[in-house]
Amino acid sequence: MQNPQDQLNVAILGATGRVGQELIAVLEARKFPVGKFYPLASARSANQTVRFLNKDYPVTEPSEEIFKDVDVVLASAGASVSKHWVDKIVECGAVIIDNSSAFRMDPAVPLVVPEVNGHALKGHNGIIANPNCSTSQLVVVLKILHELAGLKRVIVSTYQSVSGAGKEAMEELEDQSKALLNGAEVKTAVMPRQIAFNLIPQIDVFLEDGYTKEEAKVIEETRKILELPELKVTCTAVRVPVLIGHSEAVTCDLERPVSPAQVRESLSDSPIIEIWDQPEEGRYPTPIDCAGQDPVYVGRIRKDSSSENGINLWVVADNLRIGAALNAVRIAEYLLEHDLIEAKSKSTKDGIPLST
Amino acid sequence: MQNPQDQLNVAILGATGRVGQELIAVLEARKFPVGKFYPLASARSANQTVRFLNKDYPVTEPSEEIFKDVDVVLASAGASVSKHWVDKIVECGAVIIDNSSAFRMDPAVPLVVPEVNGHALKGHNGIIANPNCSTSQLVVVLKILHELAGLKRVIVSTYQSVSGAGKEAMEELEDQSKALLNGAEVKTAVMPRQIAFNLIPQIDVFLEDGYTKEEAKVIEETRKILELPELKVTCTAVRVPVLIGHSEAVTCDLERPVSPAQVRESLSDSPIIEIWDQPEEGRYPTPIDCAGQDPVYVGRIRKDSSSENGINLWVVADNLRIGAALNAVRIAEYLLEHDLIEAKSKSTKDGIPLST
Numbered sequence: 001m002q003n004p005q006d007q008l009n010v011a012i013l014g015a016t017g018r019v020g021q022e023l024i025a026v027l028e029a030r031k032f033p034v035g036k037f038y039p040l041a042s043a044r045s046a047n048q049t050v051r052f053l054n055k056d057y058p059v060t061e062p063s064e065e066i067f068k069d070v071d072v073v074l075a076s077a078g079a080s081v082s083k084h085w086v087d088k089i090v091e092c093g094a095v096i097i098d099n100s101s102a103f104r105m106d107p108a109v110p111l112v113v114p115e116v117n118g119h120a121l122k123g124h125n126g127i128i129a130n131p132n133c134s135t136s137q138l139v140v141v142l143k144i145l146h147e148l149a150g151l152k153r154v155i156v157s158t159y160q161s162v163s164g165a166g167k168e169a170m171e172e173l174e175d176q177s178k179a180l181l182n183g184a185e186v187k188t189a190v191m192p193r194q195i196a197f198n199l200i201p202q203i204d205v206f207l208e209d210g211y212t213k214e215e216a217k218v219i220e221e222t223r224k225i226l227e228l229p230e231l232k233v234t235c236t237a238v239r240v241p242v243l244i245g246h247s248e249a250v251t252c253d254l255e256r257p258v259s260p261a262q263v264r265e266s267l268s269d270s271p272i273i274e275i276w277d278q279p280e281e282g283r284y285p286t287p288i289d290c291a292g293q294d295p296v297y298v299g300r301i302r303k304d305s306s307s308e309n310g311i312n313l314w315v316v317a318d319n320l321r322i323g324a325a326l327n328a329v330r331i332a333e334y335l336l337e338h339d340l341i342e343a344k345s346k347s348t349k350d351g352i353p354l355s356t
Numbered sequence: 357m358q359n360p361q362d363q364l365n366v367a368i369l370g371a372t373g374r375v376g377q378e379l380i381a382v383l384e385a386r387k388f389p390v391g392k393f394y395p396l397a398s399a400r401s402a403n404q405t406v407r408f409l410n411k412d413y414p415v416t417e418p419s420e421e422i423f424k425d426v427d428v429v430l431a432s433a434g435a436s437v438s439k440h441w442v443d444k445i446v447e448c449g450a451v452i453i454d455n456s457s458a459f460r461m462d463p464a465v466p467l468v469v470p471e472v473n474g475h476a477l478k479g480h481n482g483i484i485a486n487p488n489c490s491t492s493q494l495v496v497v498l499k500i501l502h503e504l505a506g507l508k509r510v511i512v513s514t515y516q517s518v519s520g521a522g523k524e525a526m527e528e529l530e531d532q533s534k535a536l537l538n539g540a541e542v543k544t545a546v547m548p549r550q551i552a553f554n555l556i557p558q559i560d561v562f563l564e565d566g567y568t569k570e571e572a573k574v575i576e577e578t579r580k581i582l583e584l585p586e587l588k589v590t591c592t593a594v595r596v597p598v599l600i601g602h603s604e605a606v607t608c609d610l611e612r613p614v615s616p617a618q619v620r621e622s623l624s625d626s627p628i629i630e631i632w633d634q635p636e637e638g639r640y641p642t643p644i645d646c647a648g649q650d651p652v653y654v655g656r657i658r659k660d661s662s663s664e665n666g667i668n669l670w671v672v673a674d675n676l677r678i679g680a681a682l683n684a685v686r687i688a689e690y691l692l693e694h695d696l697i698e699a700k701s702k703s704t705k706d707g708i709p710l711s712t
Binding site: 007155156157159163174177178181192193194197198199200201202207208209210211212219232233234235236238240241246251260270277279280282284286287288299300301302303304305306307312314332 | 509510513515528530533537547549550553554556557558562565566567568569575588589590591592594596597598599602603605616633635636638640642643644655656657658659660661663666668669670693
């Protein structure tokens with residue numbers, strides 16, 4: 001049991017969004033020691049309430065007053081909202097764990113998957129970045145391969161669900177699917193193209209070199225988290241008509257030869273990876289298997305037929321969990337366990353003023 | 357205008373299947389010089405008729421008698437049916453263009469995409485194999501890259517539509533989608549797993565090395581068609597909830613440096629490739645763009661960020677057309693144009709007996 005002093009006052013910025021809802025579910029499921037609870041969102045969502053541990057909380061707009069009473073802000077309201085509030089949050093003595101891309105590549109900001117590079121949280125300056133959903137599930141696997149046999153090159157093709165684009169994108173997939181099955185007109189508003197019974201090889205905007213921002217994120221964030229700034233990585237990111245769960249076909253060139261059996265063994269040592277890899281029984285992970293689940297699922301582990309020391313794998317995870325909410329809460333847990341955050345309530349007790 | 361002597365008597369083996377229907381549409385659209393027309397299928401489909409050039413034809417079971425009157429058999433009824441009939445067809449003096457995997461890797465059988473290796477048809481022995489759908493669209497692109505800069509290594513992740521698994525699989529995707537949208541029970545009979553709003557990283561059966569047979573086909577057939585038996589290729593083949601159209605994320609390591617612009621230019625010289633690659637306008641091919649179309653569409657052409665001389669591309673095509681029916685008919689056209697097939701009607705006219 002936690003001491004009451006170890007409870008943190010938690011704000012969720014973007015509490016009514018898809019990741020916000022998942023943050024609430026994860027906080028509940030993991031019995032995170034929440035003291036006060038502040039669900040925050042824009043004025044547009046102001047009339048709503050959200051339920052947390054069997055109690056309804058009114059959704060309010062973020063304010064300095066609230067942040068003064070908060071220890072940790074789990075932010076998932078987009079880059080512009082995070083950028084707008086970050087200085088105020090830090091000034092108020094709270095830590096922001098931000099799910100947007102706003103600060104991820106800032107050298108002063110740790111970009112963390114706790115199981116991979118939790119040590120990077122030491123000496124944080126109040127801002128911590130949560131990686132892109134496609135990156136999180138990937139680096140969990142790559143880190144272990146790197147320790148096992150040395151990573152040389154990584155080629156990733158993603159199969160990303162619409163929930164990565166938010167609640168409206170999920171509704172659009174369902175609405176378009178219904179329309180198509182009923183011979184009605186298909187309306188596209190949220191996604192750049194029809195997604196029902198289709199694929200969209202574009203996630204986020206295009207950059208000058210022909211990559212999308214999503215692909216660039218996977219490449220750059222992977223290098224930062226693994227602390228391998230020169231790692232050769234390429235990525236093609238594709239949106240697929242799946243509601244929840246991102247999948248990745250990964251080819252890794254390794255320094256040293258390893259067998260699929262060795263890879264399977266090393267990966268299965270991880271407490272957050274589940275190996276589903278019995279092809280003879282038709283066992284491999286698919287997105288519907290992983291939706292609502294915490295682990296990173298790995299299957300289809302086999303020798304890469306195009307390189308000396310290569311391994312191919314199929315990596316599937318719930319993009320709203322490990323790719324967002326779960327990872328954010330695990331960061332908060334890591335901060336608590338390693339004394340990298342202090343509850344204001346505790347500080348007050350110890351006679352240190354709340355804030356100026 | 358073709359001489360009447362240049363007309364071929366055509367049988368379609370598997371005329372009621374999804375590819376059979378497409379074969380009929382392609383023969384019509386391309387004004388293939390069909391003399392007599394025999395739609396063939398198993399007893400199960402015997403009561404059906406098929407429409408060809410505004411005339412209804414009864415579907416009959418295959419027989420020696422029919423094959424004696426046929427010049428070319430376009431076969432798309434699966435490997436076991438092709439194997440069962442092949443000797444009889446050849447004995448009867450007909451050429452079989454077979455869409456199954458039965459003979460593709462037989463060294464005596466040409467495996468052909470006419471635009472890539474039409475020359476391999478010379479000296480055929482009556483059996484010609486049509487490549488796997490994922491292979492056909494891939495080799496059209498790879499051939500040009502090889503000529504441009506020398507292929508070293510190819511890494512392919514596929515996003516394959518359910519029509520590759522036949523008409524029943526298409527119906528299953530629609531039925532499952534309806535059920536899920538209506539909260540009803542999902543039934544899975546044709547596919548190995550639920551495909552609606554899901555992905556299945558298994559196409560065909562698993563082999564001992566952990567690859568699926570589909571993946572092995574892409575690897576081996578690519579080497580055979582490109583006549584590069586040592587080419588390094590790897591593949592992950594994934595079924596996606598799309599009705600028609602296969603997509604491929606392709607990474608190519610090349611011997612010599614090339615720019616995306618050079619690749620774009622070389623590919624656009626091909627009469628069967630269409631470049632859709634204006635990311636700034638959001639222009640790239642998606643499966644619904646290519647369904648019912650003949651070209652191989654290529655987009656997302658960019659430097660591979662993980663290798664010296666690498667190129668990434670996104671290749672989309674109608675798997676029922678270039679991947680099956682269209683390629684089969686193009687093989688027949690090539691045979692005609694290059695005098696590699698002779699019409700029995702013509703032989704008779706010249707006084708050579710029809711058969712013994």
